[in-house]
Amino acid sequence: MRFTVSRCIAASPSAAWELLATTDSWTRWGPSVTAVEPSDTELTQGLCGRVRTPIGIWMPFRITHLEEHRSWSWSVLGLPATSHQVDALPGGCRVTFGVPFFGYPYLLICQIALGRIARELEHADGVLA
Numbered sequence: 175m176r177f178t179v180s181r182c183i184a185a186s187p188s189a190a191w192e193l194l195a196t197t198d199s200w201t202r203w204g205p206s207v208t209a210v211e212p213s214d215t216e217l218t219q220g221l222c223g224r225v226r227t228p229i230g231i232w233m234p235f236r237i238t239h240l241e242e243h244r245s246w247s248w249s250v251l252g253l254p255a256t257s258h259q260v261d262a263l264p265g266g267c268r269v270t271f272g273v274p275f276f277g278y279p280y281l282l283i284c285q286i287a288l289g290r291i292a293r294e295l296e297h298a299d300g301v302l303a
Contacts, residue, residue, distance in 0.1 A: 176257065179281045180270035181288040185295035187267040190260045191243050193291060194269070200225070203290040205283050217246060225250070247272075256284065 183190060193199050195217045200207045205228070212223035219240040224232045239247040239257070247257040257272035269291055271284035 175275045176272040177275065177278050177281055178270050178272040179284045179288065180268050181292055182263060182266060182268050183292045183295055184266040185292075187260050187262045188243070189295055190267045190269050190291065193295065194258050194260065195246065197223070202294065203287050205286045205290075256280070 193203065197210045197212045197215070197217065200210050207225045208228055208230075209226035210223060211225075211232075212221060214221055217237060217240065219237055221237040222235065224234050226232050233250050234252075235248050235250045235255070237246055237248050238254070239245065243260070245257060245259040248255050254274045255277070257270075259270040259272070261268045261270070269288060271281075271287065273280045273284065
C-alpha cells in the first residue's frame with residue numbers, strides 16, 4: 175500500500191523526467207537531500223550510492239525500479255522509500271510521488287519537493303520547458 179501526492183506542472187514530461195532522473199539535480203528539489211554520491215552518473219535499476227540528509231547523516235540508497243522516462247523508486251537504508259512518476263498531460267505533465275504506508279508523514283516533504291520542481295520547470299526561461 176502506497177500513499178501518493180501529485181502536482182500538474184506546465185512543463186514537458188521529458189523536462190520533468192530529466193529533473194527527477196538526474197542525480198545532480200536531487201539537491202535542488204529534494205528537501206531531504208543535501209548531497210548525492212551515486213555509483214554512476216546515469217540512473218539505472220540497481221544504481222547504488224548514498225545521500226546526505228540536512229542533519230549531515232549519509233544514507234545508502236539503491237534504485238529498485240526504473241521504467242525509463244516514466245517512473246523510478248528507491249530504497250534508503252534498505253527500506254522501501256519514495257517512488258517518482260511522470261505522466262503526460264495536455265499542456266504539461268503530472269509528477270507523482272508515492273510513499274509506503276509507514277512513510278505517510280513524508281508526504282509533506284514530497285509536497286515541498288513538488289513545489290520546487292514546479293517552480294524550476296515552469297520558470298525555465300519563462301516558457302514551457
